[in-house]
Amino acid sequence: MKAIVDLTPEEAQESLKTYEGIKAFRELIDYNRTSGYAHYKFTGSYKQELVDILGRHPTSNEIIMLVDGGFSNFGASCGVNASLMTFTGRVNTD
Numbered sequence: 001m002k003a004i005v006d007l008t009p010e011e012a013q014e015s016l017k018t019y020e021g022i023k024a025f026r027e028l029i030d031y032n033r034t035s036g037y038a039h040y041k042f043t044g045s046y047k048q049e050l051v052d053i054l055g056r057h058p059t060s061n062e063i064i065m066l067v068d069g070g071f072s073n074f075g076a077s078c079g080v081n082a083s084l085m086t087f088t089g090r091v092n093t094d
Contacts, residue, residue: 001076015071038094057082
C-alpha cells in the first residue's frame with residue numbers, strides 16, 4: 001500500500017471508499033501487533049464470515065486498512081494466505 005502522501009486525489013478517494021465499505025468488519029479479524037522503530041508488524045487471521053460477507057477473500061490493502069484503522073500510514077505491505085485465512089504484514093508509521 002502506498003504512503004498516504006503518495007496517493008493521488010483519485011487513489012485517496014478510492015481508498016476512502018474501500019475503507020468505508022469494510023471498516024464495520026474489523027471484529028472479523030484477529031491479529032497481534034509488534035511495535036518497532038517507526039513501524040509495527042502484524043500477524044493474524046480472518047474469519048470465514050468475512051469471506052462470506054465480501055463474497056471473496058479480503059485483499060492485502062483491505063487487511064492493512066482493518067489492522068491500521070484506515071489508510072493514513074506511510075506505506076504498508078501485507079501477505080495473505082487465503083487457504084489458511086491468515087496474514088502478515090508491516091505498517092510504516094513515520
